[in-house]
Amino acid sequence: MTPPGIFWLTRDFRFQDNPALAAAIRQGPLLALFFLDRQLMAQGAASRWRLERALKAFDAELRRRTQGQGVLILKGEPDKLLPDLLRETGAREVHQSDWPAPEMRRMQIQVQDALKPLNAALILHPGHLLTHPANIRTGQGGTYRVFTPFARALRAFGPDRPVPPAPQRISPFANPPSGVAIKDIDLAHDMKRGNSVLTRYALPSGETAALDRLEDFLDHAAGYADQRDRPDLDATSGLSEHLAVGEISPRTVWAIASGRIRERPETSDAIAKFLSELIWREFAWHLLIDFPPMAKVPWRDEWASFPWRGPNPDFAQWSRADTGVALVDAGLREMRVTGRMHNRVRMVVASYLTKHFLTDWRLGLAHFQDSLTDWDPAANAMNWQWVAGCGPDASPFFRIFNPEKQAKQFDPHGHYRHRWLAGWTGEPAPEALAYFATLPSGWSVSRNWRERSDLQHGRSRALDAYHRFRGDG
Ligand SMILES: Cc1cc2nc3c(=O)[nH]c(=O)nc-3n(C[C@H](O)[C@H](O)[C@H](O)COP(=O)(O)OP(=O)(O)OC[C@H]3O[C@@H](n4cnc5c(N)ncnc54)[C@H](O)[C@@H]3O)c2cc1C
Structure with missing residues (x-):
């Protein structure tokens, strides 16, 4: 044999x-x-x-x-x-x-x-990566801690080329031992929300779907640089799920997208911006390899003693998508129904938890980890630390997103909030109603969403805590 x-x-x-x-x-x-x-x-x-x-x-x-x-x-x-x-x-x-x-x-x-x-x-x-971390080192031989020089170094080195695809005919091993039948596996039997709802809103999966999605995105990528922050538009690639489970490699994405820049130079700015986002994914992985406890420990030591609140009633409201702040609840409901959330809204939602609610970023990270279909241990950890202010190249803690201003700027006509929030305005959209089908029986969430927030109080409390922590207040 x-x-x-x-x-x-x-x-x-x-x-x-x-x-x-x-x-x-x-x-x-x-x-x-x-x-x-x-x-x-x-x-x-x-x-x-x-x-x-x-x-x-x-x-x-x-x-x-x-x-x-x-x-x-x-x-x-x-x-x-x-x-x-x-x-x-x-x-x-x-x-x-x-x-x-x-x-x-x-x-x-x-x-x-x-x-x-x-x-x-x-x-x-x-x-899994564009290139091995050993190839992208600082002048002193260390890991880059700041994105811009990392991205410059990666572009200068150049990502590895994809290897040729596997053949169409593959000879199988004739006498495999017996295993679990694929039809019998049910990996998410413990999911605490409507499995059927997630299935209804699922994007096509598999390698062919990933390659089609990339091609389709590149055909329409011209507006990406200007529109990628708009959750009301379908302006981003939607590739993160495929990348998270490896249905497409980042090297393939890079090679195909770079080919498009050569074929259609007029799209080069948009595609270059898209590739720069792919470098954020790479940056996250290089950081995680360098600092494996990134999902548990603040990357900046001094943040170990920050007075985060542990589990609390505000966190419970946040995780149920019922905080009374429209953009925050819309984003968290989108995630409950689809397993996805737009990047701009992820930032707003994470900022609201860690700043207005002064709640430990690790609680938010765990909630995302359980809820996202594109969960990626490196991207999730780096981004939570980035928003909370304790990560590498992070947004400073005192920069606090105002969810209402963010909504005005990035969801100017309210289409995103209407889509996900029953009761916000007008007749609820089907997606907004689907959220209620995901709720466990013990949760009582009103079907008629009402705004109820004290953004000023949350902001002042966060800034006070920060100044006391820094010893300057
Ligand atoms: C708090 C928080 C948690 C996050 N958790 C995850 C996660 O678990 N898994 C995940 O894949 N992304 C995560 N992100 C990053 C980002 O939100 C998603 O990658 C993006 O929304 C995916 O949509 P897209 O594929 O249409 O992105 P596009 O805009 O089309 O970007 C192309 C690709 O670049 C990568 N990318 C884009 N933005 C980022 C980023 N900020 N950090 C790292 N890689 C990025 C992704 O692989 C993405 O598919 C998180 C962001 C925040 C703020």
Whole structure:
């Protein structure tokens, strides 16, 4: 029996630019493997729900290419299960795309240790990032802490090129052990909101959908630079979910978008701005690799003693999307119904929690982690720290978004608020009503939203706390 080429899927559900998959195919008949392990189940429910869709789309495409064989799904911990699998099949290497989240890093080390006695190894491959962090260092050899010089250095170095796509016909490993049937998996069984609502508002998933979305976005990208902050318009790419589960690689996005700039130079400003956003994603990952506790510990040490409020009634209102501030509630309801939220609104919502409500950014981070279908451990942590003022290159704490002014500026006709907020004005939109279908029975939220906020009080309390903390008040 020829040993298989083992490909351990994590967050790289794609056939294009997947060096780990390519290496496994080169090695022997393919055995694609996915673990239902503790690390996966510790991730947020919406993110697991989205990952299941990615897994199913990948599995269907793999069956097409192998004429019938899908992903082997094993329930349990990789470091416990892989040694037996290698003994059984005779394989000596496991290929994985490096997803450098801290929990995965720990598991990679455990797997390496477990494979050593068999003279076998876990081989990590690139593809999750534009380039390896070792390639983007400051003059002193450190990690960049400020975005603009980071972006300059990355552009000067140039992102890695995508590798060729996997072949249309792939020979599968003939005798795979049995695993969990794909139709039996239900990764988000514990989701505390309407699974069916999320499904109704889902964007198409899978690699083909990701590539189509990118092409479609680039066809209409001319207004991106001016309109990307407008939640009432559909002006951004919507690629974050696809990137979060690896249905498209950032290197592919970069290569295709750069090609468009060459073909249609008139779109170059807009596409350059879009690529700069992709560099924010990269910056977040390089920072997380350099500082793995970024989701738990303030990046700036001095913020460890900031007097954040812990769980409190304001936080409960915020997490139910019922604060009485229109743009904040609209954004949080959009997230409940769709798993998505516009970037400008994420900033306003996060600012409102950490400043007007003076509540610990880690509570907001955890709520987003559980609710976002595009959850990304690096982007989520960096952005929460950025808004709270304790992160690298952060917005200073005293810069407090006024949600009403933000709404006037970025939702000038109120279309976004009307879409998501029943009772705000006129007849409620279907999306606004869908929010009520997501509520657990114990929550009482009025169907007739009313404004009730004291923005001035929140702002003054935040600034007082900040000045006392700095010792200048
Ligand atoms: C508090 C907070 C939490 C966030 N949590 C996440 C998260 O968990 N997952 C996530 O993918 N993004 C997160 N973001 C960043 C951003 O809001 C989303 O990436 C963006 O809304 C996705 O929409 P898009 O794909 O249409 O973006 P586009 O404007 O089309 O941008 C293209 C791509 O660039 C990247 N990008 C854009 N903005 C940022 C940013 N500020 N930081 C890092 N990468 C960025 C994304 O990969 C995005 O898909 C967060 C932002 C804030 C303020």
